[in-house]
Amino acid sequence: MHAYSDIVVVGAGPAGLCFSQAMDGSGLSVSLIERQPAAVLAAPPDDGREIALTHRSRSLLTSLGVWRHLRTDEIGVLRDARVLDDATRTQLWFRHQDGGRAELGWLVGNHALRRAAYLEASSGAQVRLHTGIEASGLRRVDGHVELDLGDGSRLRTRLLIAADSRFSALRRAAGIAADLHDYGKTMLVLRMRHEVPHEGVAWEWFARGQTLALLPLAEPHTSSVVVTLAPAAMQALLALDDAALEAELAARFRHRLGTMRVAGPRCTYPLVGVYARAFVADQFALLGDAAVGMHPVTAHGFNFGLLGAATLARELRAAHAAGQPFWAREPLCRYQRAHRLATWPLYRATQALATLFTDDRAPARLLRRMSLDLGARLTPFRRWVAAGLTDEAPSPAPWCQIAAALRPSRPTHSPG
Numbered sequence: 001m002h003a004y005s006d007i008v009v010v011g012a013g014p015a016g017l018c019f020s021q022a023m024d025g026s027g028l029s030v031s032l033i034e035r036q037p038a039a040v041l042a043a044p045p046d047d048g049r050e051i052a053l054t055h056r057s058r059s060l061l062t063s064l065g066v067w068r069h070l071r072t073d074e075i076g077v078l079r080d081a082r083v084l085d086d087a088t089r090t091q092l093w094f095r096h097q098d099g100g101r102a103e104l105g106w107l108v109g110n111h112a113l114r115r116a117a118y119l120e121a122s123s124g125a126q127v128r129l130h131t132g133i134e135a136s137g138l139r140r141v142d143g144h145v146e147l148d149l150g151d152g153s154r155l156r157t158r159l160l161i162a163a164d165s166r167f168s169a170l171r172r173a174a175g176i177a178a179d180l181h182d183y184g185k186t187m188l189v190l191r192m193r194h195e196v197p198h199e200g201v202a203w204e205w206f207a208r209g210q211t212l213a214l215l216p217l218a219e220p221h222t223s224s225v226v227v228t229l230a231p232a233a234m235q236a237l238l239a240l241d242d243a244a245l246e247a248e249l250a251a252r253f254r255h256r257l258g259t260m261r262v263a264g265p266r267c268t269y270p271l272v273g274v275y276a277r278a279f280v281a282d283q284f285a286l287l288g289d290a291a292v293g294m295h296p297v298t299a300h301g302f303n304f305g306l307l308g309a310a311t312l313a314r315e316l317r318a319a320h321a322a323g324q325p326f327w328a329r330e331p332l333c334r335y336q337r338a339h340r341l342a343t344w345p346l347y348r349a350t351q352a353l354a355t356l357f358t359d360d361r362a363p364a365r366l367l368r369r370m371s372l373d374l375g376a377r378l379t380p381f382r383r384w385v386a387a388g389l390t391d392e393a394p395s396p397a398p399w400c401q402i403a404a405a406l407r408p409s410r411p412t413h414s415p416g
């Protein structure tokens with residue numbers, strides 16, 4: 001006899017943890033499998049990422065009981081955002097007033113979010129956590145999915161959910177293809193203290209051969225500095241010692257922030273976007289980055305992961321409450337439809353934006369100037385972007401709905 005759980009989630013990243021928490025009180029048993037040990041999940045190392053959260057995400061985190069575990073000194077307030085383009089000398093402001101709120105959103109360290117989500121999920125009775133153990137394979141047996149674990153044991157379930165990162169091995173094992181877009185760039189994220197206060201303003205600064213960003217943290221003189229470069233240029237930057245790096249970054253920011261001091265670990269990420277061709281298969285669903293792995297420039301990866309967790313949990317709970325099989329095709333397809341509609345347009349728009357704004361050729365520069373000028377003049381556009389961040393439940397723009405409807409989505413597959 002193999003151990004059984006109604007739902008098995010692989011990956012206790014923020015998406016897997018929040019989904020498991022969202023199933024609390026549903027009457028369904030949930031097992032969460034994670035290769036990292038419990039001690040790491042309880043106190044995750046700082047990975048440099050600062051996650052920009054929308055108003056809706058904060059509401060969801062509050063209702064899941066996760067937000068209350070964050071300390072106030074871990075929450076930065078994002079008041080306004082400023083986009084600058086060096087080549088065209090244009091800039092665009094998104095102000096909190098455009099969204100009718102006191103702030104556009106919040107910034108929280110990924111390690112703090114993970115810690116808070118783990119604390120909440122591990123305190124509930126309904127989620128069984130299996131940590132320090134790897135999921136290695138899956139197959140369908142007698143109307144169940146059977147999952148192989150690294151210690152040689154097996155777990156049976158009605159529904160397997162893969163929240164195992166953008167390079168999801170289970171997605172592949174389930175036979176779901178994904179479109180990967182390698183941007184050919186590396187991103188450095190690094191917390192820094194600076195002389196000039198940030199005043200709650202985030203910067204996105206496109207310049208020749210590099211993209212710079214500044215994300216305001218809770219302390220007024222501390223920000224997360226984000227630098228995107230081609231890999232060789234990044235290697236040269238990383239070879240510098242702290243003093244040389246501080247001088248180099250202050251110069252790259254044209255000394256607008258005064259002196260800058262390293263205040264956190266240097267963390268780098270290869271930039272690869274991923275969009276799965278289907279989010280569900282028979283008794284199988286993808287969640288978080290395993291479904292949609294965003295380029296960080298539009299700061300939506302975890303916001304989408306959280307939205308997906310809430311959507312999937314809602315559909316499964318509704319099916320179970322109505323006495324229908326929660327693992328059936330209908331609830332899974334409803335999740336897939338809703339989540340593709342919510343994510344695909346911004347995924348493609350982000351890809352177009354990241355490509356256009358890192359292209360230094362003349363036609364791209366012209367297009368950039370036109371789009372930034374237009375954006376700066378079109379108050380409804382700025383309001384719509386701001387509302388997307390501040391609204392608790394924004395409806396997709398009409399063009400998003402049309403684009404999503406045109407996006408083909410594959411029929412479901414059988415895992416194994």
Ligand SMILES: Cc1cc2nc3c(=O)[nH]c(=O)nc-3n(C[C@H](O)[C@H](O)[C@H](O)COP(=O)(O)OP(=O)(O)OC[C@H]3O[C@@H](n4cnc5c(N)ncnc54)[C@H](O)[C@@H]3O)c2cc1C
Pocket residue numbers: 010011012013014015016033034035036049050051052053110133134135136163164165166169187189269287288289290294296299300301302303304305
């Ligand atoms: C530099 C950077 C900045 C970002 N900024 C933002 C932002 O501002 N706003 C935003 O919304 N998002 C942002 N993101 C995206 C966000 O960090 C991700 O979307 C989010 O962390 C993904 O969470 P996840 O749970 O889906 O996956 P992950 O965090 O990748 O977690 C996957 C988990 O699965 C486990 N696992 C994998 N395979 C197995 C296996 N076989 N068996 C057992 N366990 C397994 C892993 O150990 C891991 O714990 C940013 C990302 C980066 C890189």
